[in-house]
Amino acid sequence: MLSVLSLVNRLLPFATPGTPLVQDLLHLSALCLVLYCAPQIQEYVQKKQSAADSVNDTEYRNDIINENEGDEEEELDDEPDDQPEVEQDNVFAPEPENNEPEAVEHGPGIGEPGPVRPGPSVENQRHVGPKKARAIARRDQRRAYHEFQRAQGEAQRAQDAEGAAQREAILAAERERRKAAETALQAKKFRALESKREQERREREDEIRRRELTISIVREELEKRGMCDLFKVARQVGVDDEEWVEKILNASGIVGKKGDMMTMITGMGWAVRITKSMMAQVYEMAHQQGSSDKHYIEQEELGLLLESVLQRT
Incomplete structure (x- = not known):
């Protein structure tokens, strides 16, 4: 424990x-x-x-x-002891509203004009001491200063309000000007874009037209003569280069073998269509013109024979 x-x-x-x-x-x-x-x-x-x-x-x-x-x-109230003060009669007190004459008894001498009463003189006014006068002057000065400040403030506020309205009007005009400029710029860009599109469309249409015209001319010449001058065709369709014509023919499928026909493009810029019967004639002519000691034929000779066969057809 x-x-x-x-x-x-x-x-x-x-x-x-x-x-x-x-x-x-x-x-x-x-x-x-x-x-x-x-x-x-x-x-x-x-x-x-x-x-x-x-x-x-x-x-x-x-x-x-x-x-x-x-x-x-x-x-305001204190004054020096030696300053005399004269109380002024209440000459500025408002008159009574009830101006009706009081009822008087008629009698001898009553109602006659009495002696003229002298009006208020300057001596009856109250004399203000210098200390109180200075205080009153300072009070009036402060009141005038405050009134001046209030008037200045109101004028400044009015000027600011007027300036604000003017600035707002200037800003609104600037916004409208920018909006109009942006609208004009957008319209210009739209017109330029539309013009570019239209130009590209015309160029595509011209390209398609030239291609179709080139193909039709070459086919017609091959059908009639079996050969076609591509440089001549290029000048007809408005092209200075026959290579463009060759590309069109290769892309269209004209060049190549179809059945017993063969379409080709020579190095001299000619499109030639050769059939099986034409080559038989060329071989026959080459066999007839060949000598017994020569068992081959030159390519130039074969080309001349083929040209003569094409011209006859």
């Missing part, structure tokens, strides 16, 4: 082996309670302090305002 108590005394805060366990537990409970209630206590103290500060601040401001008002009244 003693070992347990000594262990508990060691674990508890601010506990010593000589103090009773109950006292340590009471100390620990009080410490926990203080730690638990400390935030609420701090918040209450802060609220009370802030309320007192606000009340003191308000009273201080009111005192300052009252002191300023008192100083201004003293500045």
Whole structure:
């Protein structure tokens, strides 16, 4: 049991082996309670302090305002003792609205004009001391300054409003100008694109027309004569190069072997169509013109024989 108590005394805060366990537990409970209630206590103290500060601040401001008002009244009302003051009769007081004459009794001397009453003189007016005059002058000066500032502010605002409207009109005109310029530019680009497309379309149509015309001319010549001069055909269709004609013929399928016919293009720029019967005639003519000691024929001789056969057909 003693070992347990000594262990508990060691674990508890601010506990010593000589103090009773109950006292340590009471100390620990009080410490926990203080730690638990400390935030609420701090918040209450802060609220009370802030309320007192606000009340003191308000009273201080009111005192300052009252002191300023008192100083201004003293500045306007205080005058030197040796300055004479003459109270002015209330000559500027408004007359009573009811101007009807009062009923008077008729009697001797009543209704006759009496002596002329003198009007208000300058001496009856109140004399203002120099200190109060200076205060009034400063007050009028401040009022005039504030009026001037207000007039300047209104004029500046009016000028700004007018300038804003003018700037807005300038910006609107600039936007319209840019919009018109962009529209004109877009229209120009569209026209250029349409012109380019139209030109490309015409070029394609001319290309197709030249191709068809070239093919028809070459076919007609081959049908009639069996041969065709490609340079002559190129000049007819408006082309200076016969190679273009050769490409067209190769692409159209005219050149090549079809049945017993063979269409080819020579190195001299001729399109030639040869049949099987033509080659038989060429071989027959070559056999007749050949000698007994010569068993072959030159290509030039064969070409001449083929040309003679084509010319006869």
